Amino acid sequence: MPRLRELHRPLVWFSAAMVLTALISAGGLLFDDRVLVGAPIWYKPFKFAVSFVAYCMTLAWMISLLPRARRAAWWAGTVVAVASAAEMVLIVGQVIRGRQSHFNNETAFDAAVFQAMGITIVFLWLAALMIAVLLLRARILDRATAWSVRLGSLIALAGAAIGFLMVRPTPEQLASGDDAGIVGAHSVGVPDGGPSMAVTGWSSTGGDLRVAHFFGMHALQAIPLLLLVLVALAPRFASLRDERVRLRLTLGASGTYAAVFVLLTWQALRGQALLDPDGTTLAAAGTLALLAAVGTGAALRTPSRTAPSRADQDVAA
Structure with a gap:
């Protein structure tokens, strides 16, 4: 296991920001009684923040396993971090406005926000695909470790692609x-x-x-x-x-x-x-x-x- 300072820094920094976002969202759950689409309005940013911490820290660890193509993996990981940050800014911004973020085309601004979210997700998915391809080509430790990260990343890509069915x-x-x-x-x-x-x-x-x-x-x-x-x-x-x-x-x-x-x-x-x-x-x-x-x-x-x-x-x- 690599030390924390050896992991992909943008992903680690973004994960740290998501820990803070989760804490703020938890406060919103306690003190903001607004409800949106049948759920507390701060529940969505809380779920996304927690999920992003797990996802991005795991991705940072997987990138650290690559013996080669580190520069390409670094840029792909950075795209994931930037796209994820943009996604969270849009989600939290809509929460502050009291508006639905996903699927919302009620006004021109809401439609623009949702379209921007769609673009960030496409960039995130393509960057994660690049990392998966690099993992498939790399010789990583023993074969069991190599195939666990390869297959885990490929199934995760399929799971992320379910989002395209929702639109x-x-x-x-x-x-x-x-x-x-x-x-x-x-x-x-x-x-x-x-x-x-x-x-x-x-x-x-x-x-x-x-x-x-x-x-x-x-x-x-x-x-x-x-x-x-x-x-x-x-x-x-x-x-x-x-x-x-x-x-x-x-x-x-x-x-x-x-x-x-x-x-x-x-x-x-x-x-x-x-x-x-x-x-x-x-x-x-x-x-x-x-x-x-x-x-x-x-x-x-x-x-x-x-x-x-x-x-x-x-x-x-």
């Missing part, structure tokens, strides 16, 4: 034509701002694309964290001392994570609430669980004994 007009908005002040929605089959789950704010009566968006983007943290757990457990479990076993478990977990992400997207697009799946969704989830269990069992089978690798000797020591 499509709903059938109701298409029917209203030019009179639609709000174009796009998080929810599918029900209007935004209806009954929702506690804490997350996800719709409890219809599909919600934010579920897959959240799950996919945080593959960036979840898959490398899984590998860190496997490495930590290696001294206590003999099978995990073999790098090949850890690699197989990482690949299997990544495949399962990607499959669950697809399932959550499919469920939302069919207008189903996360906690109210139909029989088809439950059958698909059960099949995934069975395949994941079988794959995990197969991955844990210790390969035929050969001379231990240097990595295995280090772990055992």
